[in-house]
Amino acid sequence: MSPPPSRDPAHDTFPKLLLRNAAVRGARVAMREKEFGIWQSWTWAEMAREIRCIAQGLAELGVARGDKVALVGDNRPQLYWSMCAAQCLGAVPVPVYQDAVADEMAYVIDHAGAKLAVAEDQEQVDKLLQIRKKAPGLARIVFEDARGMRNYDDAALTSFARVREIGAAREAKDAAWLDAEMAAGRGADASVMLYTSGTTGQPKGVLLSYDNVIRTAENAIAFDGLNETDEVLAYLPMAWVGDHIFSYAEAYVAGFCVSCPESGATVMTDLKEIGPSFFFAPPRIFENILTQVSIRIEDAGAFKRWLYRYFMALAKRVGIALMDKKPVAAADRLLYALGEFLVYGPIKNVLGLTRMRLGYTAGEAIGPDIFDFYRSLGLNLKQLYGATESSVFICMQPDGQIKSDTVGVAAPEVEIKIAESGEVLVKSPGIFQAYYKNPEATAAAKTDDGYYKTGDAGFFDKDGHLKIIDRAKDVGRLQDGTLFAPKYVENKLKFFSYVKEAVAFGHGRDAVAAFVNIDLEAVGNWAERQGLAYASYQELAAKPEVYDLIAACVEKVNRDLAEDPNVAGSQVRRFLILHKELDADDGELTRTRKVRRNFIADRYGPLVDALYSGAERGHISTVVTFEDGRTGRIEADLAIREAPRFAPARRVELARAG
C-alpha cells in the first residue's frame, strides 16, 4: 500500500522543495556553519546554487539515477548539500554513522552498494580507503576537508572543491539538463536509506520514499506550528532518522534555518550563540545539561545556592501549571516572574535555550525529574515516540497534555493498534517501503493489513496516551509468573544522575538483579565533595561509599516499584557496580547507546551467576577494544550488594480481600 502523497503535488521531492524555497524565500538564511570562529551563512538561493553545482559535479563523476551515495561525517553543510545533490540526480543518499569503526562501515557501504562516498575529513577517508576490499563497489571518495591529505595520491580520491568546480563548469553549459533531472523525481521514489543501529544483528537499510518523509514532515510541522522563522542546530548524527527529519526534511518543507556546530566539542557554545527555537535531543543530553547545572550550582556561593533552591522549588510547584495555562495564585505568578528575572532567565540563557519554543526528546524514557526541570523553567519540552521505519512520528504530546511517563497521543494520520501480545502496531503515511535487499525482514516487520510492528510493548492509559514499557521481545516473566519489563526497571535506575547505565536481569529467574554503571562525572564530583580519593573509574566504582550511594538509589527504585501492583514483583534483589563503562566499541551498547542486554549477560556471565548464587563477590575478566582496534584485558573482583525490598502493599490487601 502506498502512502498518501505530499500535500503540495508540485513539490513532492526535496530538489523541487529546494527550488521552491530558493524562489519563494531566496534571501532568507537556509544554513549556517561556524568556520574560523565566525558564523558563515548561505541563503536558500545560494544554497540552491551550491547544490546544483555539486549535483552537476557528482553527475560528471558518474552518479546516476538509482545509485547509492554514502555520506560519512559530522553535520556539515557540504554533506547536507551532497544529500540533496544526490537526490537531484535521482540517486539515493545513505548517511552513515560517522563514529562507526571500519568494519561496521564496510558492512553498510557494501550492503547499500554505494558507488561513491562523500567523506568529511582525513579520518573518514582513512576508514573508507581501508574498507575498499570489503566494499569493492566503492569506486570514488570525495573529501571535504583536505587537511592532512596533501600526500594522498589514491586515484579514487577527489576533493569536494574539485567536484564543485567541474560541476560549476557543467552547470554553466547545461543547466537545463539538471532542471530536467530534478523535475523527473517522483514522490513515490526512494528518497533516503537510513540504516538502523542494529540493536539485534546486522543493521538493516530502511528505504523511505519522498512521500513518506515529506508527508510526515508536513504533518509534524502543522502539529507544532513550525514556520520559516524557526532555528535548528543540527548536531545529532546525520545517519539517524531524527536528524534527517528535523534538520533536513522539516527544514526543506517549512523553509527554516539549520545551523551546523563548529565541532562536536563546541555544541554547548554554539547552542548558546544560535539559540535555536526548536531543539531536539535524546534524554541523555538533557540529563547531561542538568548534571552540569547541578554541579555548577553546588560550586556556587551559599547565597546563590539558596536563591537557586528557593526559586527551583517555586518553579516545581507552579511552573508547569503556568505553562499549561492552569490557574495559579497571583502571588505565585509574581514570584515566578521574579524568579524568571533572577534564576530561570539566566539559566536558560547560559544553556542557549532562551529562544526555545519547542523541544523534543525521544529514543529513551526521560526521567520525570529531568523532564519537569525543563518544563518548570517554562521550556516547552515534549516527548515523542517514533522509529526509523515510521519516519519518526508515531506519538506526540499535544501542548497542555504533557505527562512525563507517556509518549502522548497518536500523531496526525497515524493509526495505532495494540496487538494481543502487547506489541504496538502502527499505520501511517511515514511507514517505510522496505528493508533494502532483505524481503524476509520486511515481511516480518509488517502485518498483512499494512501495520508496522514496532517491536515495543505498551498500552494506552485512561486519557488515551500511549505508555511504552519495553521492547516486546524483552518483556519476560519471573519464575512465579510476574511480569518483568527490564527496561522499565533500568530506566527507573537511570533517572538518578549517579547512574549512567543499568542492566536488569530476571526472565526465568526467581528475582530481579541488576548491573549498574556509575556516571563518572556525577559520582566523581560527589566523591570530591565527600573527600574520597580515587585514581580511576574502576577504583571509584568499587568504593563501599559509592555502593552505599547506589544502594540508596536502588532502594528508592524498589519503593517506587512497590507502589504499582503491575511491576511490584520487579524489585531489584541484588546488584553490583560494573568496573568499566559499557561501551559501543565493545559491542555492549548500540551506536545510539541502548544496552544490548543479551550480549552483556553473555559477556559478564560469571557476574550474572554470582548475582544469583548468593556469593558476596564476583570475578570477571573482560576483553576491551581500544580505538585503534587493539585489544586489552581488564580483570576485576566486584562486590555484590543486597537491596531492601518492599511489600507490594495494595496487592496484598486486595489478595486478602479477594
Added chain:
Amino acid sequence: MANKGRVIGDTLLKVENVSLGFGGVKALTDVSFDIRKGEIRAIIGPNGAGKSSMLNCINGFYHPSAGQITYKGQVRKQMRPHETAAGGIARTFQNIALFRGMSTLDNIMTGRLLKMKRGFWWHCLHWGPALREEIEHREHVERIIDFLEIQAIRKTPVGRLPYGLQKRVELGRALAAEPDLLLLDEPMAGMNLEEKEDMCRFILDVNEEFGTTIALIEHDMGVVMDISDRVVVLEYGRKIADGTPDEVKSDKRVIDAYLGVPHE
C-alpha cells in the same frame, strides 16, 4: 608514518664548537651539530645534560662563551631573543609560559605581535588600518585554532585548561609567529598517553603541512625515536652521539648514559 613527500633541505642552523659556562659550571662543552631545513631534530640526554641550555643558546637567550651558531647562512652575533624571534625562530617552554588569565585566542594572538605593523595608538583606536590588520591576524590565528582542534576552548582562560591543552595552546602561540625553526622544550612532559599521541600527531602535522623545521627536547624515548629524523645525544654538556634514531639507539655510549655503566 605518512612521511612521503617531505623534503629535507640544506642546513638551516649550524652549531659549531659551542661551549657555555656559568661561573665554574660548564653547561656545554664543544658541541657541534646541524639542523637541516624541514627535518625533525631531537636533542636528548639525561637530566642536566645541557639540553635546555642548548635550546637557549639557539634562541639567543644565552650567549655561548665559545664557538659559533650559523643561522640561515649567517654567523650570529650577540643576538637577543626578540631578534631571533623576528628571524623566524619560535619556541615553547618546559614549564608552560602562557598568560593564564587570558583566553586561548588572545594567547595565540600574542604570537602574532611581531608581525603587527601598526603601533599601540593605532590599535587603541581600533579603526581603519589597525582593524584591518587585526582581522587579518585573527584569521591566521583561527586557522591555527582549527589546525590544533581547540575551537571548543577558544574563549576559555588558559589557566582553567588541563595541562595537555595548555601545551597545545603554547604550540599554537609558537606557530602563530609562522616560524622557520620551531624549538619545543619537552612538549610531552607530564602528559598522559592519549595527550602524548595527540601531541605527536600535531608535531608531525606541523612539520608536514607547513614544512616547519622542528628541534625538540624530549625525555620520552618512544616519542623521540618515532617522530624524529635525526637525534643528537648530550651528556654532561658534551655530545656523545648524533645520527638517525636507529643509529643512536644502538650506540654503546648512549646506552651507558641512559642505563648506567656497571661498576666492577
